[in-house]
Amino acid sequence: MANCMVFHNQIASIMEVLANSAVAEICKLVDDDYAVFRLEMTQSQKDNRGLRRKLQLLELKVARERAERTLRQHVVASRPNSVKILDRYRGMARGEGHLTGGHRSFVKPAGHNTWRDDQPITVDEGSGTSTQNIIMIEPADAEAADPGVKQERSEGEEDPRHSRDNPTRAAGDPPVATEDTAPAPLRSQRSITEVSGMPNTALKSETDTETLTVTHRLLHTESDHRSDPERQGLGRLGCPPAPGSEYLPVFHQSHRMVHTRGDGYGDELNIGGDDPSCSYATEMDPGNMPLGLEIQTDLSRGDWNRYSSSVHSEGCLDKKGEVIVVDEVTVKVEGDVPPTWNAESPLVEGHSQGRDFLDYRGSLETNLNIATPSSLHAFRDLDPVSASMGPSDSHGSVRFDQVFNSNDRAKALAPGGGATSGNVKEKRFLCMFCNKGFSCPQKVEIHQRVHTGVKCFSCTQCQMRFVQAGDLKRHQRVHTGEKPYSCPQCEKRFSRQDHLKMHMKVHTGERPFACTHCGKRFSERRCLRIHQQKNHSTL
DNA sequence: CTGGGGAAGGGGCCC
DNA sequence: AGGGCCCCTTCCCCA
Numbered sequence A: 001m002a003n004c005m006v007f008h009n010q011i012a013s014i015m016e017v018l019a020n021s022a023v024a025e026i027c028k029l030v031d032d033d034y035a036v037f038r039l040e041m042t043q044s045q046k047d048n049r050g051l052r053r054k055l056q057l058l059e060l061k062v063a064r065e066r067a068e069r070t071l072r073q074h075v076v077a078s079r080p081n082s083v084k085i086l087d088r089y090r091g092m093a094r095g096e097g098h099l100t101g102g103h104r105s106f107v108k109p110a111g112h113n114t115w116r117d118d119q120p121i122t123v124d125e126g127s128g129t130s131t132q133n134i135i136m137i138e139p140a141d142a143e144a145a146d147p148g149v150k151q152e153r154s155e156g157e158e159d160p161r162h163s164r165d166n167p168t169r170a171a172g173d174p175p176v177a178t179e180d181t182a183p184a185p186l187r188s189q190r191s192i193t194e195v196s197g198m199p200n201t202a203l204k205s206e207t208d209t210e211t212l213t214v215t216h217r218l219l220h221t222e223s224d225h226r227s228d229p230e231r232q233g234l235g236r237l238g239c240p241p242a243p244g245s246e247y248l249p250v251f252h253q254s255h256r257m258v259h260t261r262g263d264g265y266g267d268e269l270n271i272g273g274d275d276p277s278c279s280y281a282t283e284m285d286p287g288n289m290p291l292g293l294e295i296q297t298d299l300s301r302g303d304w305n306r307y308s309s310s311v312h313s314e315g316c317l318d319k320k321g322e323v324i325v326v327d328e329v330t331v332k333v334e335g336d337v338p339p340t341w342n343a344e345s346p347l348v349e350g351h352s353q354g355r356d357f358l359d360y361r362g363s364l365e366t367n368l369n370i371a372t373p374s375s376l377h378a379f380r381d382l383d384p385v386s387a388s389m390g391p392s393d394s395h396g397s398v399r400f401d402q403v404f405n406s407n408d409r410a411k412a413l414a415p416g417g418g419a420t421s422g423n424v425k426e427k428r429f430l431c432m433f434c435n436k437g438f439s440c441p442q443k444v445e446i447h448q449r450v451h452t453g454v455k456c457f458s459c460t461q462c463q464m465r466f467v468q469a470g471d472l473k474r475h476q477r478v479h480t481g482e483k484p485y486s487c488p489q490c491e492k493r494f495s496r497q498d499h500l501k502m503h504m505k506v507h508t509g510e511r512p513f514a515c516t517h518c519g520k521r522f523s524e525r526r527c528l529r530i531h532q533q534k535n536h537s538t539l
Numbered sequence B: 001c002t003g004g005g006g007a008a009g010g011g012g013c014c015c
Numbered sequence C: 001a002g003g004g005c006c007c008c009t010t011c012c013c014c015a
Helices: A002-074 A086-095 A141-146 A151-152 A200-225 A293-310 A344-350 A361-371 A375-380 A406-413 A441-452 A469-480 A499-510 A526-535
Strands: A085-087 A134-139 A192-198 A248-250 A430-432
Touching: A430 A441
Parallel strands: A248 A430
Antiparallel strands: A085 A134, A134 A192
């Protein structure tokens, strides 16, 4: 019996040893295979990256050739050596171009609050049917030729639409018939030629070139110049101390828009950056992406993605405020500058202190396609928002005529108030969409929601969403019925003070808007406009 | 009935 | 956050 037990134990121990050795062998085999597999994977990925780079280079080359060919066809003959800047967005941004169809596409270069007399402007007003207006701004080289002229036009050059900022009004003059103001005169001779009906390919090519270049620069500098407000000790709403004196374009972008490629590289991304407090979420369907976005995402297949998590932030509720701060090292212009590179764009001139500054609009212009009203709508429709939210309604579209307050931009970039001034509230952080300056990146983020269509604040009682918390709060009075403002002259109550103010005109008989044609006065600008359109239509 | 204008209500956005 | 201005739409009244 004892022998039997001993034998059994020996058998058991042998079995255990055998099992252990088998497991060890299996593990070894798995490890070896896994190592080989990983090696192969790495090699494949390396090959893929190499092929992608080649592809991008080829695309770049083709795009550049195409752009050059197109430029040659449309170049303005008067300045053969000038740098051409294709700027589609400016025209669209002001509600011009094809957005308003037939409106003049007279634009002022972004970030450029001055117009020079030596630059002819050619405005094609008769091409309202164009679906693609391209503003070619030239030339940068003329700036150096006559640097003093722009000082003469540093103010009072704003779009008459923005009468709020009109100095004449500020001086106390009633805003009489502001709608009657003639369309913006050709304020200078800046040579802006709108090329109507230019094929998209031309613009796409330009954008392609710029995007690639900008992306490469970001990649090269990201690790060194990444800005992390939290790491810098910034609070949620804190504004950073001014680390330098340059204007800093703030690069804010929803990373989800870049991460939806689904090509495997997205796995490397940190997608945990969503702000949980924000009910907003953006999903871009690659199939529905605007053309320009595809360009960006093409780049994202490569090295771009691995950096994107640090580049992007949702920015909802101002929690993160991550920005890319691009300093002068980042934006050094090298010799091989694409024709559209804004190395000498007006933006540079706006704060020239011998520093180089690149306009990232070219890169983001790919995403600017999102910001067109139609695509914004699509953008919203793609937005699942919160679980309580249904499909987006028709509200909330971005009105570009309001968005682009050129006077603000002028103030932001004015020599006295810009980077060269000693103002405490330097507006060093630029919106990359419209170049408007802000004093801290958080403000830029909030502002840029205007362009991106990001609306973080949703109403719990309806499907409305808002860019700003205050807007939501104000909106909720619609549901609550709260009307804290009462008219002292009558029983009427209002939910908003400005509505009460407007109402008070009923009692005061104030009619500040007068028609310059017939003298009829109106209490509202809208009424005057309608009146003039119907009775004195010159539009 | 229709069009013009007044008034109110609401959203967008900037300061 | 609140104030303020812009714009728009809608409703109503009246000639």
